[in-house]
């Protein structure tokens with residue numbers, strides 16, 4: 004007796020026969036063909052890769068032909084899956100574009116003569132849990148930190164204390180971790196001004 | 205069970221002693237006797253099992269950062285990655301193609317998805333209510349989920365209505381994506 008060697012898809016992490024359910028099938032197929040051509044042929048047949056999308060769908064359809072749930076339900080399922088795939092791809096592209104074009108703003112404001120706060124806005128598009136991040140800052144800098152709505156009704160994190168540089172470093176590493184190091188991070192320092200401007204963009 | 209699981213649900217992690225590791229392996233083999241010939245391949249003697257205690261009394265057992273099995277109460281439940289390495293060892297049911305997308309979304313499995321022509325249940329006497337079962341799918345090699353029978357497999361066949369299997373763990377849930385740094 005021996006253990007099974009299991010291949011997991013490098014795109015969606017599922018065993019490759021389930022890629023069709025993830026909405027990432029196109030990318031999954033490219034990965035599989037490059038990394039495990041045998042498995043690719045097993046699943047999708049040795050079809051010509053330059054073929055149009057229609058042929059690709061045909062090949063999947065062939066495989067689906069063996070199914071037991073009836074042609075009508077099968078067709079519906081296939082349509083649903085394709086719709087899901089297009090939807091997901093479009094959404095991913097939209098979200099990526101949104102992320103890349105957005106800007107994180109870190110702002111230092113004087114609260115009293117010697118006290119400052121640092122406010123971070125523009126994080127909401129990066130799927131960052133603001134409350135958790137606030138907690139992290141609170142314990143990291145041993146200070147008060149909360150999430151509030153700014154003038155534009157967007158969530159921002161407000162940290163008590165003069166921690167602008169540290170926050171900047173942290174935000175950069177956080178974005179890098181998410182593969183978003185190209186996102187603009189703007190710092191606004193109103194420390195020396197008497198009346199801080201409220202302009203944020 | 206892992207629908208909302210995140211890293212913040214982790215309370216502590218620690219290495220288990222080699223004596224405890226042996227006890228765990230014995231327990232796994234008692235629950236799934238067919239694991240006996242491969243248990244030392246699945247969990248090599250030299251490996252270090254870590255226990256990760258989480259919210260809701262869930263405990264994960266990992267080797268090299270990969271979850272191999274877990275428990276909430278007394279029973280040890282294998283992770284899908286462990287199942288994939290040696291699927292023969294576990295009681296198994298099969299859903300039809302139409303049920304796959306629902307299973308992958310984390311839903312409980314309805315009886316008709318287990319009794320249609322593409323599905324498979326064991327012959328009588330089958331499995332008891334509350335057994336942990338591995339869920340495979342029509343025309344697919346690997347298991348896609350692990351669940352607990354809400355009625356015996358014989359009842360699923362004869363009643364054929366309502367929820368048959370409660371979802372525990374499936375491809376793509378937070379446990380599937382879980383990694384330790």
Ligand SMILES: [Zn+2]
Pocket residue numbers: 012013014015016017019021022025027031032
């Ligand atoms: Zn995939």
